[in-house]
Amino acid sequence: MNSIELFSGGGGLALGLVKSGFHHKAIVELNKNACKTIRLNSAFDFGKCVYECSVVNFDYTAIDADIDLISGGPPCQPFSLGGKAKGNEDSRDMFPQAIREKRPKAFIFENVKGLMRKSFSDYFEYITLQLQYPSLNKAIDEPWQLHKSRLDHYHAQSDHTQLEYKVTCKLVNAADYGIPQKRERIFYWLSNGY
Template sequence: MNSIEIFSGAGGLALGLKKSGFEHKAIIEINKDACKTIRSNKIFHFGKNLFEGSISDFNFMTISEEIDLLSGGPPCQPFSLGGKSKGRHDIRDMFPEAVRAIRESKPKAFIFENVKGLMRASFNDYFEYILLQLKHPSIKREDSENWERHKIKLLENEKINGDNSLEYNVIYKLVNAADYGIPQKRERVFFIGFRSDININWRFPEPTHSEDTLIWEKWISKEYWLRHKIPIPQVDEKNKSKAEKINKKYAYIKPTKKAWLTVRDTISDLPYPTDSQVKRVNDHIFKGGAKIYPGHTGSYIDEPAKALKAGDHGVPGGENMIRYQDGSVRYFTVRESARFQTFPDDFTFEGSWGEAMRQLGNAVPVKLAEIIGKSIFKSLSELKNDSKSLIRQDGDDI
């Protein structure tokens, strides 16, 4: 199936969707180092269909093939809890360009990802405006209109025409990546849309992993510590209370979902970054200078990693660090961070440590993209199969 990727960054979402069966007819990205990363990895055919430049300069009409899926992550800094939170007043708000991409390419489906901060109360009006645009991409905002006036126009269209006016049926959901087997507590909002004329009833994939099971394996069965062949820690009152609640919640029977994956689960087979064996591992280089700051103490080794951060001017202080049982910290290497974002170990990143970490902090976890992508691919495949069946039936009648 054909797809287009916009705001691709290093290609986490694009790679996951490729693994789920989609072939990119265009990959659009403006950052030079991210484009170098795309070109350095053969899975993207070394950037064969990469457009390096501003999305505003890309004409989607030039793609002749029918597009099944449009995907991307419009820049999230305008809505990030860690940023300036200018939202609709930020020149980096690229949702209008994402809507133009839908309008011009007319995909059967689309998937967009953004930060949790987009859903905060102060952005409610603009969040509703984003949804309205995604549902009615053909109703363009005129140069003379501000976004508030355009929103009124979209609302009036829905009031007059009702559901018949919908061009896309849109679902949005706040997702914690850890619930899908990604070793990172990363909450992001996903927008999934299907063209209304193809009548697909799609539901978001069910979570497969849970914190409850991790608590069970650490403090009830103790199998977590046994699996890693390390001494079982003395349970403190906080974790003892958690274990008691879990026991009662599940009537003393282990939860059926898999346990959240931890930092230790993810990187325990890698040598320490200063070890003599480290040269055999791609992008696994020690970075000094890690320090703890109030409220920023790194990711505890026996929990999923905290969400990787990507600051405009480098990694923020106290972020993207591992915190050991003795309280000491160090920065994650690029390879470790890539594992938290579920990139394969042979995937390389271009640029300095800070630039590579920025690419990783902005990426969609590959495995999560693949899970969602396979679900969408399945729905679109069933649609195509049904269409072929109808054609055969019509032929038989003739």
């Protein structure tokens, strides 16, 4: 199974996916030290597929393979409880754009619990709708609220057999899985159709 890892950080998710049978066609990370960590990890030979660049500038057409999975952890600063919580007004908010480019069979995103705050509830729903219907693009200069309204209307009119992706979202705590740390993260995962 082929995958692309975005916002990979030090490569923890990438390592887990390799152990689960995925073959990375690209690992995209902007931070040079994180890229160095990934390249130096002797357990896996990721060097040839590490791209040190922004996911915004990454050329998805350079990956000449069908992609089964896109995974990643978009920057959490826009939603973090410890930050300024600017949400969609933060330029680091890069949630759904990636799947529009390559249209994988499935997707996994993780982010901080702060994304589920009441103050982000409309935007949380907007992210989910964008992930369900990636072909309904946001127009240039279209406010996210207007795009959400279009997505809501489309979703309400649909008999849901036209879902491009079935989206599931769950808050998990790493401590519940044997990790000696309380680390709560929200996971979005998607599959193509039902």
